[in-house]
Amino acid sequence: MKTDSGERPARAPLSRERVLEGALAIADAGGLESLTIRSLAHELGVKPMSVYYYVANKSEIIDGIVDRVFSEIELPAPDGDWRTEMRRRSASARAVLRRHPWAIPLLQSRTHPGPATLRHHDAVIGSLRSAGFSMAMTAHAFALIDSYVFGFALSESALPINGPETVTEVATSMMPSSAPDLYPHLIEFTTEHILKPGYDFGAEFDFGLTLILDALSSPSHAGIRP
Amino acid sequence: MKTDSGERPARAPLSRERVLEGALAIADAGGLESLTIRSLAHELGVKPMSVYYYVANKSEIIDGIVDRVFSEIELPAPDGDWRTEMRRRSASARAVLRRHPWAIPLLQSRTHPGPATLRHHDAVIGSLRSAGFSMAMTAHAFALIDSYVFGFALSESALPINGPETVTEVATSMMPSSAPDLYPHLIEFTTEHILKPGYDFGAEFDFGLTLILDALSSPSHAGIRP
DNA sequence: GTAGCTTTCGTACTTAGTACGGTGGGAGTG
DNA sequence: CACTCCCACCGTACTAAGTACGAAAGCTAC
Incomplete structure (x- = not known):
């Protein structure tokens, strides 16, 4: 048998x-x-x-899956318009991190980057450089955009999965039932704006990204772009 | 005895x-x-x-110390100039998170905020509101600034403790000794800029913060500030 | 078939969180 | 003074997790 x-x-x-x-x-x-x-x-x-x-050990597994997450993020094309490309890769990064929220704290802090991670950073730097950014300006833009994108993803991951409707219970559960007017602005802000039907935290992403990209391409940073 | x-x-x-x-x-x-x-x-x-x-359990301890970390961050004064106050509290937040880097992934993602956390958010919102920001604009600015500050702190925490000189070994240790020109931009950028004596990643913080605050106060967001 | 490899696993040790039920000593009461 | 009771602290022990060590099971080549 x-x-x-x-x-x-x-x-x-x-x-x-x-x-x-x-x-x-x-x-x-x-x-x-x-x-x-x-x-x-x-x-x-x-x-x-x-x-x-x-x-070899568990930490090698984690390094491995973090690199896989990076590999899912769309790379900016080196010859495209840099604003378009940055927007695309930022939106992609955010979407990927919504699928893998556990990875957010690790993306920036792992000291053993894998090939996908290195390729990703290479592509971002390449996109900025070929758009005419100086070394110094590339460093500025890189730190700024990355901090914003990953920081936003981190904030967003605090909220439960999706959609504007779940915000309600989160916001209310965060409010202490005692202490009525210890936090007047926070309470006003939450009840008058966050809990209103139309509000969607996720939509804040585009506002900030547009503001940053606009400011980076404004002529006040003269001599930096071609 | x-x-x-x-x-x-x-x-x-x-x-x-x-x-x-x-x-x-x-x-x-x-x-x-x-x-x-x-x-x-x-x-x-x-x-x-x-x-x-x-x-009750370990997670209550973690909630407790995260709230203590928040309590170390300077609050913006409600009647000061909002740009000055935001700059002060952002710099303070960054300094605090350098002392407590383990807290960064937790600050945004804990679902049980303590009193210091709530006070902090209340003060930030209050500062923006009394500067004349509309509800919607407050939400935009809040998400933008917070994402940037915490995202930057997250990036910064990846680097070892302090100073420009330690960057060298990190950067070199991150470079794969094999694969010479797989990442041309990354390597050029690292060797030509990051590893140069004068470079200090921490200095990028001010650039981004200034850009964000400037853009938030520019007249292109008309009708929002008084 | 048998030597020697590759792949998988059994056993067991260590560190961690924490449930459950004490125990000692000081405060209060008669 | 003796007794009770409660507060603060602890002993024991169970469970889950990472992983060292070495053996077993299967496969390949002769």
Whole structure:
């Protein structure tokens, strides 16, 4: 009765790729804290220690999936209009980070960037440089845009998944039921604006990005662009 | 020989305050991952389970110290010039987050804000509102400035502690020794600009903040300020 | 078939959070 | 003074997680 095949769950033979794939799926489904070696092994249909044949430790797994997240972000085309390209890659970054919110704190702070991460930064710098930005101005723009995009994603990730309607419960749950007028501006602002039907926090993204891009291309930074 | 006093380490009698104080000290010294119930108890001179008399669980401790971090950030004065006040509180926030880098990912994402956090947001909103910003414009400015400040702090926390000189080793260690010209712009940018003696990433903060504040007060957002 | 590789796994140790139920000592009461 | 009670603290122990170590199972080449 011990048939050689047909007994096994017939799974793919495991590989570093499949390990990272599974890890990404788990992190997306339940956040970083749900990604454990055991949960990953279970997902892959193997026993925990098998994973360690393909990765040295858990931190290598995390480096790997962070780089995968970076690889999902659209690169700016080096020959396009830099404002258009920056807008595209920023919107893409934001969309990607909404899919992988657990990655936001890690994107900027991992000290072992992978190839996709390096390619991404290379493309952004290239886009600015070929638009005529000086070295110094490229550094300024790069830090500014990146800080804004990732900072916004970080703020946004605090709110539950999607849509303007869920904001209501978050905002109200954050308000202390006691202490009625300790925070008058905050309460006024929340009730009069945030909780109003039309408000969508996500829409703030475009305002800030446009303002930044406009300011970066304004003539007040003379001698910088061609 | 069993003198009532003099035998004991003569420590203060523990309290919620002392628990949070100790937790903050440990997180500052070794990062969030070094803050464990056991390390905290050791720091306080008690046994692990004693801590649980004052807090329900570890996450309550983290909420507590995050709020303490917020309380260190200078509040904008409601009657000062809004640009001056925003600059002051932004610089203060950055300085505080350099002292407590472990807190950055948590500041925006904790769903249980403490009193200091609420006071802080209240003051920022109040400052903008009394400068004449409309509700909508306050929301725009708030999201923009906060995203930038916290995003910058997040980027900055990736670099090791301080100073322009340490950048060198980080930048070089990030470069793959193989693959010479896969990332031409990144390499050019790093060697020609970042690694040059005078470069200080921290100085980028002021550039971006000034650009944002200038753009927010420009007349192109007409009808918004008085 | 058997040596030697590749791949997977069993066992077990360590660190962490924390449930549950004490225990000691001081305050209050008779 | 003895007794009770409660507050502050702790001992024990269970569970989850990362991972060291080395063995087993299967595969390839001869």
